[in-house]
Amino acid sequence: MTDTSPEKLQRTALFDLHVEMGARMVPFAGYEMPVQFPGGIIAEHLHTRSRASLFDIGHMGQVTLAGGDVAEAVETVVPGDIQGLAPGAMRYTMLTSETGGILDDVIVTRADDRLTMVVNGARKAADLDYLRDRLAGRLEITHLKDRALLALQGPRAVDVLARFAPACRDMKFMTAQAMSIEGAECMVARAGYTGEDGFEISAANDAAPGLARLLLGEEDVMAAGLGARDTLRLEAGLCLYGHDIDTATTPVEARLGWTISKRRRHEGGFPGADIIRAQLAEGPKRKRVGIKPSGRAPAREGTEITDAEGRTIGEITSGGFGPTVGGPVAMGYVESGQAKPGTGVRLMVRGQARAGEVAALPFVPPRYHRG
Amino acid sequence: MSEMKFSEEHEWISLDGDIATIGITDYAQEQLGDVVYVELPQVGKQVKSGDDMAVVESVKAASEVYAPVSGEVTAVNEALSDAPDAVNSDALGAGWFVKIRLSDPSELDKLMDQAAYAAFIAGLG
Incomplete structure (x- = not known):
């Protein structure tokens, strides 16, 4: 998970708080982040x-896209159904390449007259170049560098956040709503990367440390780092970009075909549509699966x-x-x-064949609040 | 048991006659984080100082453990297969890895004593 690029590492708005709390900081996606x-x-x-944990995910990119035909325009770069997004609704989708590969996996939210897109930290510069290249002239694309992103995740997240923002209790999974938390204007999304119920909170950088301290002050909440974020998402069967999905992987191979609606499958009109639609029709040659090693x-x-x-027959990606x-x-x-759950496999660990089997994903059932 | 000795690779060695009990230091376990798996050599294996001797896996990564001395492996800590977290909770005791019958006791002279090791890790920042 580390990035050894020699460039000067950036810091999120919560850097000082992490250090104060005794975090072990590591380079990740160009940032010094708490592992x-x-x-x-x-x-x-x-x-x-x-219970609930607070994660700093401020290394991720927050982008707004605005313009007359914003949903139609964005559909030219992702296979997800963006035109069908109701105000406040969120969609998990991907930026795809002409060869059907995944340039990044992103979350698109409909916010009234515009869309917001949250992209991976390590990909944000490339994504912005790609979006501007593809959509320049049609959309105004703004990178919200002055905003932090916090994730409050876990079964108690809703009770904790509702003490400061009661409206969050009525939100459903994969919806977003603007609300004020102790005077800070936030965009709160009921979403996450852990398989648990929880929220992602976008706030101005200068409000973020106060917000983090407020939430960490609650008895149910502890600070968690990228290490736990990785083990949580792996158990939840969620892909990590650059590992489980990349430019050489299609959404169909990654078993993310569910993110492509019937209309988009029928109409196409996204990069790599021919390849992706052919794989949807005929099935891919390889597939992403869970693997459970038998021993320890x-x-x-x-x-x-x-x-x-x-x-x-394949390779472990996470x-x-x-x-x-x-x-x-x-x-x-x-x-x-060989992708059926229960299929016996061998895993070559340090030159030694170890037993394992294909397992259904996720390893831990999700507990999203679907309402 | 003699006074413990320490290697620059963060192993500790405690000598009883010509048998060295070896584990990783508290500093090492702290750096690794939660240990979830330890792979140990076969009893009877001959190891040379500097060879790969064991693998310790934390949640994040697998790390090689190098033999700080040469000799024959006479015992391994079987308890670590079910309770690898002993490496975190008691690195210098219940978290031991292997016992080695020394083939060249002079190798011990290259190792650090407690004070020298404390200074060594302080210098790592």
Whole structure:
């Protein structure tokens, strides 16, 4: 998860707070980010599943897109149904390339007359170039550099946030609403990257430290870092860009075909539509699957997957220890004929074949508030 | 048991006769974070100082553990297979990794004592 680029690392609005709380800071996506706090990754992970944790995700890019035909214009760069988004509704989709690869996975929100897009930190410069290249002249594209992003995740998140913003209680999963929290104007989204109920809160950089301290002051809330964010999303079966999905992976191979609506499948009109539609119709040659190693040894990214005879059938793209599962968990790509849950595989860990099997994703059932 | 010795790779060695008990230091476990898996060598294996001897996996990553001394592995800490977190909770005790019968006791002279190791890790910042 580290990025060793020699460029000077940036800091989010919460940097000083992280250091004050004893975080271990690491380079990630061009930022100095907390990988863990003194409690450690497992404690932070389990706390998120049982109560609530606050994550700094201010390294991610927040972009607004405005213009007369904004939804139609954005549909020329993503396969998701953007025209069908009701005000306040959010959609998970991808920026795709002409070859059907994934340039980034993004969340698009309809905010009245404009759209907002949250993009991955490591991809935001490339995404902005791509969006401006494709949509210049049609849309006004603004990178909201002055806004922080916090994620409050876990089953108690709603009770905690409702003390300061009661309206959040009535929100459904994948909707967003503007609200004031202790005087700070925020855009609150009921969404996240942990498999738990929770919120992502966008606020001005100068309001963010106060907001973070406010939420961390609640007994149910602890600070959590990128390490726990990674184990939580892996158990929840969610893709990490640059690992589980990238420019050489299509949405269909990644089993993200559910994000492409019937209308978009029929009409096309997004980059790589021919390839993606052909894969939707015929099935991809390989698919993203869960992999459960049988023993205790984690199978990490890059681990070769073979069948029982030792023939290579795929590779692990994310793997580690799942604290809620209580053992190793992984995901990767295998040949489509080997993708059924329960299929026995071998995992080549340090030159040694270890048993495992294809597992249904997610490893931990999601607890989103679908209302 | 003699006074503990320490390597620059953050292993500790405690000598009893010609048998060295080896583990990783508190500093090392702290740096690794939550340990979730330890892969240990076979008893009877001959190791040379500097060889890969074991693998310790935290939530985040797998790290090699190098043999700080040469000799034959006479015992491994089987308890770590079910309770790898002992490396975090008791690195210098219940979290030991292996016992090695020394083939070259003079290798111990290259290792640090407690004070030298404390100064060494202080210098790492």
